[in-house]
Amino acid sequence: MAPSEIVCAGVSLVASLLLCELEKICKEKRKKKRSLWIRAWISRRNRLGASSTLLKELSLEDKEAYKNHLRMTPEKFDELLI
Numbered sequence: 348m349a350p351s352e353i354v355c356a357g358v359s360l361v362a363s364l365l366l367c368e369l370e371k372i373c374k375e376k377r378k379k380k381r382s383l384w385i386r387a388w389i390s391r392r393n394r395l396g397a398s399s400t401l402l403k404e405l406s407l408e409d410k411e412a413y414k415n416h417l418r419m420t421p422e423k424f425d426e427l428l429i
Contacts, residue, residue: 387408388401388404388412406424
């Protein structure tokens with residue numbers, strides 16, 4: 348193998364390795380750009396407690412999440428308490 352062929356093979360190898368690394372970096376950047384959307388009451392859970400204010404907040408802000416959490420509407424829950 349001639350020296351020029353060895354150099355050409357080395358350059359090709361380095362170029363392919365750089366391309367692989369650049370693809371990894373681009374994939375990581377795409378993943379980092381994604382933002383996580385959470386409901387407002389979930390973000391306050393660490394400060395206010397998981398159950399102390401959760402039911403009040405859900406009944407006021409997010410009736411579907413309330414129903415999903417308790418498997419009943421706020422009206423039915425209040426009816427059970429009476």
